[in-house]
Amino acid sequence: EDQVTQSPEALRLQEGESSSLNCSYTVSGLRGLFWYRQDPGKGPEFLFTLYSAGEEKEKERLKATLTKKESFLHITAPKPEDSATYLCAVHLSGGYNKLIFGAGTRLAVHP
Amino acid sequence: EADIYQTPRYLVIGTGKKITLECSQTMGHDKMYWYQQDPGMELHLIHYSYGVNSTEKGDLSSESTVSRIRTEHFPLTLESARPSHTSQYLCASSVGTEAFFGQGTRLTVV
Numbered sequence: 001e002d003q004v005t006q007s008p009e010a011l012r013l014q015e016g017e018s019s020s021l022n023c024s025y026t027v028s029g030l031r032g033l034f035w036y037r038q039d040p041g042k043g044p045e046f047l048f049t050l051y052s053a054g055e056e057k058e059k060e061r062l063k064a065t066l067t068k069k070e071s072f073l074h075i076t077a078p079k080p081e082d083s084a085t086y087l088c089a090v091h092l093s094g095g096y097n098k099l100i101f102g103a104g105t106r107l108a109v110h111p
Numbered sequence: 112e113a114d115i116y117q118t119p120r121y122l123v124i125g126t127g128k129k130i131t132l133e134c135s136q137t138m139g140h141d142k143m144y145w146y147q148q149d150p151g152m153e154l155h156l157i158h159y160s161y162g163v164n165s166t167e168k169g170d171l172s173s174e175s176t177v178s179r180i181r182t183e184h185f186p187l188t189l190e191s192a193r194p195s196h197t198s199q200y201l202c203a204s205s206v207g208t209e210a211f212f213g214q215g216t217r218l219t220v221v
Contacts, residue, residue, distance in 0.1 A: 004153075031208060032208050034208075034209075034210075036212075041214075041215070041217065042214050042215065043201050043203075043213050043214050043215045044154075044201070044212045045212070046209060046210070046211065046212075049208060049209060087154070089154075091208050098156065098170075099154075099156070099210060101146075101153045101154040101155075102153060103151065103152055103153045104151075104153075106151075
């Protein structure tokens with residue numbers, strides 16, 4: 001069964017304290033892996049797409065990496081405005097544009 | 112910035128009422144989706160469309176129905192709302208593999 005698991009469920013950081021969020025996946029065929037940011041009461045906002053193992057993408061304090069079994073979202077020197085839920089989704093090969101989402105990691109960055 | 116809009120943002124309605132959640136996008140995307148998300152939980156696909164007059168059910172069984180008469184418009188209808196339908200409903204459209212989401216409709220059925 002295709003599955004996406006994110007850890008930890010919740011993470012509390014002090015401002016400037018770097019850390020990583022994990023997304024592990026077990027799928028039949030991967031076309032791509034996506035990271036989204038979701039603020040309370042809003043829809044997910046697209047951050048990155050990764051297509052192959054070894055690929056890395058960066059945007060401001062965020063850096064996403066991909067291996068054959070998992071992806072990491074590294075947050076360097078986070079700020080309070082980085083507080084949000086970070087969602088990982090995998091795009092399966094075959095069929096329609098099917099995205100399977102993980103439950104997300106709720107990140108809280110305190111000053 | 113993605114141009115996909117959902118209305119209403121919040122809706123509280125009584126059991127048995129018929130409701131339609133609106134979703135519109137101005138990007139000309141052929142593919143559109145409806146997801147359901149409970150607090151702290153994953154998004155689950157309930158409907159998708161590849162284009163005009165194309166609609167399919169997603170992975171999560173839903174009593175809602177959808178229509179796609181125009182490319183830009185993908186409304187979701189519940190004929191008779193029940194408390195079990197209380198959830199957040201997110202609409203998305205995509206080009207290639209990148210999906211853009213609306214702000215969502217938080218539905219509460221009392």
